[in-house]
Structures are given as C-alpha cells and as structure tokens.
Amino acid sequence: MITLTPAKEFKFPVIAECINTDVFQGKSAKEISELSVWEGNKEKKLADLFKIEETPEETPNITISGNAEKVRHIGSGMKNGEILINGNVGFHLGEKMSGGKITVHGDAAGWTGADMKKGLIEIMGNAGPYLGSPNRGSSTGMRGGKIIVHGNVGSDSAVHMKGGTIKILGDAGPFLGFRMCDGTVHVAKNSGTRVGACMSGGKIVVSGVLEEVLPTFTIDSIKAKVKIEEGDSASGPFYVFLGDLAENGRGKLFISKTNNPQLSPYERFL
Numbered sequence: 670m671i672t673l674t675p676a677k678e679f680k681f682p683v684i685a686e687c688i689n690t691d692v693f694q695g696k697s698a699k700e701i702s703e704l705s706v707w708e709g710n711k712e713k714k715l716a717d718l719f720k721i722e723e724t725p726e727e728t729p730n731i732t733i734s735g736n737a738e739k740v741r742h743i744g745s746g747m748k749n750g751e752i753l754i755n756g757n758v759g760f761h762l763g764e765k766m767s768g769g770k771i772t773v774h775g776d777a778a779g780w781t782g783a784d785m786k787k788g789l790i791e792i793m794g795n796a797g798p799y800l801g802s803p804n805r806g807s808s809t810g811m812r813g814g815k816i817i818v819h820g821n822v823g824s825d826s827a828v829h830m831k832g833g834t835i836k837i838l839g840d841a842g843p844f845l846g847f848r849m850c851d852g853t854v855h856v857a858k859n860s861g862t863r864v865g866a867c868m869s870g871g872k873i874v875v876s877g878v879l880e881e882v883l884p885t886f887t888i889d890s891i892k893a894k895v896k897i898e899e900g901d902s903a904s905g906p907f908y909v910f911l912g913d914l915a916e917n918g919r920g921k922l923f924i925s926k927t928n929n930p931q932l933s934p935y936e937r938f939l
Contacts, residue, residue, distance in 0.1 A: 690750025
C-alpha cells in the first residue's frame, strides 16, 4: 500500500491523474515519487507535493491522508484496486472510472464520477455539483457503476445519465437528472426544482420533499414501494409520474406521497 500525505497546504489546483491504482501498479516507491503532476502551471514530481510511504498492506492500494481539496483527477480512468481518501478531495474524482473502489471520508468537489462506466465511489460527506455528469460541452454522462453520497449533493447531478446507480442519503440540488436517459437515482431526503427536466428514460426516486413536478410530466399511478437495485427498495407510497413528455420521454419519477401532500390534486387524474 502507498500512503500519500500532502506536504503543504496547496494554494493552486494540483492536476494529479497519476494518483491511480493502475499507474502505481508494479512501481516502486521511488518510481512513484518521480511521476509527473502539475501545481498550477508548473510541472513537478509527485514527491515535491506529497510525502510517500510504502507499507506491506495490500488494501487499499492507495491511501491519501490529509486535505486534498485542491487535488483533481484522482483515480481518473482507474480499472482496478482501491483508493481511500481521509479528507476532502477536488474536482473530477473517479472520472472515466471503469472498475475498482474509491472511498472519501470527507467532501468531494464537482464532477465526481463524470463519464463513469463501472466501479464504486462512496463519499461519506457532501458532493459538489455535476455528480455523475459530463464535462461542459459533452453529453457523455455516467454509464454504469455506483455512487453513494452520505450527505448532500449540488446542482445538475446525473445529467445525461445513461446507466448505473446513484444513491444520495441527504438532499439533492436542482436540475437532478437533466436529460437523463437510463439508470437509477434515489434521493433519501429532499430535492430541488426541475427534477428530470428533458429526461427520456431512467428512474428518479425522491423519498423526501420535492419542490415541484414539471408540468411536462403526467401522473400514472401510486406504488407502495420501488426497487432501487438488487436487494434494496424504497418504501412508499410513491406518486409515479411519466415524462418528460416535451421530449417524448419514458422516464419515471417516484415522489413520496406522504411527504408531498401538495401533489394530492393529481390523484383525480388516476
């Protein structure tokens, strides 16, 4: 196992795509120390920014101990292994990840799990905006894998989502599931506005309060519970809405009936 400890408080963004289990595999601590990173506009070696220690434990493969909120692209494209982060972490964590596991005992910044294909990301704190969403100008969202956030998430999460599962145990910001095509999102608490806007498929479950249902969704039924993934269901009852009809969409919103009495007038259309 390799343990990385920030050697100082970073004032500039650190681009560290090399902090990756696949990159570290088979390398000695000395070889790892010479890997290239960028601090602001200056290219440096990993050892210039982190204290590097090697221990005989095999799991997790990489541990980061300390505040890494300025460090970006950790685990980018990783296929195997495990990364443990004891502290906050910066943008693009697990971007294009296709296997393995990343655990954060802290908060994660925006674009966590962007273009994710497989694997597991678990965040014990909060996540920033664009969770599981594509980079600006792209329509390639999360395609598989699982993201679990124990706290709250920012706006525009699960944008262009095409597969996989996102579990949010806290609140979600607005525009959740914008242009979502497939996959499942479960918000255990409350969600902001414009949920499912322009979605064409997939499933969004809100167990708390939803500020509004877009007028381009139509009520379909009331369900006692809904399956989130194998072995996990959310208890209802839930109003089931279909849409986004403006996009000829076939997505489903499952909204808690108990926590959203303002939606009861829709029942006359059942």
